[in-house]
Amino acid sequence: MKKNQRHKLRQRMRAISLKDYKGRTMDSNDAATQTQQTSQWQDGIKVRREVLGDTYVTESLERSAGTESEALQAHITETVWGAVWTRPGLDRRSRSLLNIGMLVALNQHHELAIHLRGGLRNGLTREEIVESIIHATAYCGAPAGLAAMRVAQKVLDAESAAAGAL
Incomplete structure (x- = not known):
């Protein structure tokens, strides 16, 4: 632009x-x-x-x-x-974890992918992202968790490839 x-x-x-x-x-x-x-x-x-x-x-x-x-x-x-997002009380990592869980529950895959990348920018690790999806799956059900993990795997693979290209 x-x-x-x-x-x-x-x-x-x-x-x-x-x-x-x-x-x-x-x-x-x-x-x-x-x-x-x-x-x-x-x-x-x-x-x-x-x-x-x-x-x-x-x-x-x-x-x-x-x-x-x-x-x-x-x-x-x-x-x-x-x-x-500017309120005190939660740091950005915590807000990202909350968003991941909510977006899994809502089956909002496009927004989930965006916020997974944001979570990585906010300092979440791959392990924390995977664990948050597993945790959400326990409450949201297997179909929601499996779909979310497919989205997460694509994002994590793309981010790893991009990091490797640097």
């Missing part, structure tokens, strides 16, 4: 972040709320990029830019990444 395109994307995402959750632009007199949301979006995009990787996040934002999905990307960046 060219520098000019990134700048335009950031401007568009900031504009979206200044809308309330019903899609209406907030009153310009509400400067405190605008500052808070802008700050929360900035915190969220920073954490999101650190956990999921700059390339993945940029591609997600580019895919949604100018579409109906754009507002959802802004909302997720502000609320999930800016309000939840």
